[in-house]
Amino acid sequence: MDERVREHADVLVDWSARVEAGDDVVLSVGPDAHELAVAVAEKLGERGANLLSTYSSGEITRAYLRAHEGEFDENPAHELALVEHADVYLSLGGGRNTSATADVPGERRRAYNNARKDIRETRLGTRWVSTVHPTRSLAQQANMAYEEYQEFAYDAILRDWESLAEEMAQMKDLLDAGEEVRLVSNGTDLTMRIDDRTAVNSAASVAYDSHNLPSGEVFTAPYATEGEVTFDVPMTLRGESVRGVRLAFEDGAVVDYNAEQGADVIGEILETDDGARRLGELGIGMNRGIDRYTDNILFDEKMGDTIHLALGRAYDANLPDGESGNDSAVHVDLITDMSEDSRLEIDGEVVQRNGRFQWE
């Protein structure tokens, strides 16, 4: 076995999920994530945790959903009972075709997801972590050769997380103390309020309220957004290529938009509900192990020297206790490069210029 697979398992089990003896662990395995699952199982055995593996296959989901007439039972008891009794939920993504469910009607998928809300929320109450095993289909999605993609993915995943968490803590402190953020770049001059909001130091560990591996971003929930922003990082949204998106904000809401490509998808997202026109997240990418875009949001939004803004739902972790932030059925991240001709200001102080933070 490639030694990096074992190192990935070590980071996932010890740093990310903090697994201990006696933990009841659900290991969700994608069809091509078998090798990582074997390495994780070894690690769980060492720790004395209890292992149950589930199988997460897009082809199985597709076959099931297409054959089903569409009225789904609410929160099937066996699956709900499983997650209710789980301490840890580890998801190892990695299939053979990232488009495996492409021909499942959206309505069928939504009905299925809506019927499983309690299962989903219960799962989110465990020490859950999502990661991916670098597979050939993910390499293809990233326009990379297989070995090239493995190097890319392990560079992102096998960081010195403790040291990165310390660096990110500086950004969190600045955001927690700040009142207003300003982003300036080509086609961007945007201000937003962050008073009373708490930033999350997303250091790829449940100990930091962070549930993705890789992670490496600091994010908060902005409001009262004003100005214009251009997102120059291309991505696929709802199966369509989107590039060069521009949004204009007044009083916190989008009042105008256009795009070099995929403007119709952006329009569709903005029309979802009222919250979809407002921001739910400002995220600052700080994982310099990620050095290029791969059209996979798990990696792209954490890339060093990028910033992302999400249209839609805000996370509770950023809000004062009992306060609800921006609400929406969507949360769509859009990314902009901050490595050139750019600056990030907090209360008028330049915190990052052309990709360099003030402490660098």
Next chain:
Amino acid sequence: MDERVREHADVLVDWSARVEAGDDVVLSVGPDAHELAVAVAEKLGERGANLLSTYSSGEITRAYLRAHEGEFDENPAHELALVEHADVYLSLGGGRNTSATADVPGERRRAYNNARKDIRETRLGTRWVSTVHPTRSLAQQANMAYEEYQEFAYDAILRDWESLAEEMAQMKDLLDAGEEVRLVSNGTDLTMRIDDRTAVNSAASVAYDSHNLPSGEVFTAPYATEGEVTFDVPMTLRGESVRGVRLAFEDGAVVDYNAEQGADVIGEILETDDGARRLGELGIGMNRGIDRYTDNILFDEKMGDTIHLALGRAYDANLPDGESGNDSAVHVDLITDMSEDSRLEIDGEVVQRNGRFQWE
């Protein structure tokens, strides 16, 4: 997809497990059984059942067990809760290496199994069915080419089960009415009592108390065995080749044994406990879709024109209510060919001669 995979799924879901709308189904998927799992998922969607897939990999089990220090938690709550809430449990065997757990110490495996008794018994309380997807590793175990093995397996699985169940009912009636069975063949002249015992018509369906697909045997729990028997069908037991086993019985218990090959394994089995020297099962193979031995007990023991006897534990289904039959930690099936120079008698009446039943 090969149409036979879909037909296999149809038999499994409708004939074997009798799945209905609203059933909570656990689908246990082997690493190479993916294609059958997709076909089963489609069928479960059609039926309106609720699907959760688990992943059953020998390599994961090996990694976990070898790394574990050996003291296992009793019946982990998440897995127990899952089976407690399951109506149906479908196991789709099919890995990439039938020896995947060969280097797991026996003691570790036993400790793991002992700690999971409630989980196992709860699972046996569901409508459970075990089947296999014909994989390359199973073909290799059977000394067959892949396509040759597929034909073999589907001949065994895709029977007219309703019609076979009717034929097997005749054998069940004869055994239920009978008091003594005699087997005569080369190296075999054995009598055993079957009074008060109830035969099971194992027709590959939970509706017949039958949990294997393929099945196709009628079995009961004999006692007071006397005489000699030779098992001429070769098999692998505990990793060793066993061939030409001869057992001599007096007063229901083995008093002498030898074998052309693997006598030490037979000796080890007989010394397990008192019950291991007595018979727990007499089974009559009636699936003529199985026309050769493949060193896989799921198929071999159901082969038409064979009889198998198991040393060890008897099944409750064969016994009068409240009565306990032969008890043992083992249940080891041994098989003999009845197609030539052989006869099966019940109370002195020849029921099968040289592989022909009296109604044929």
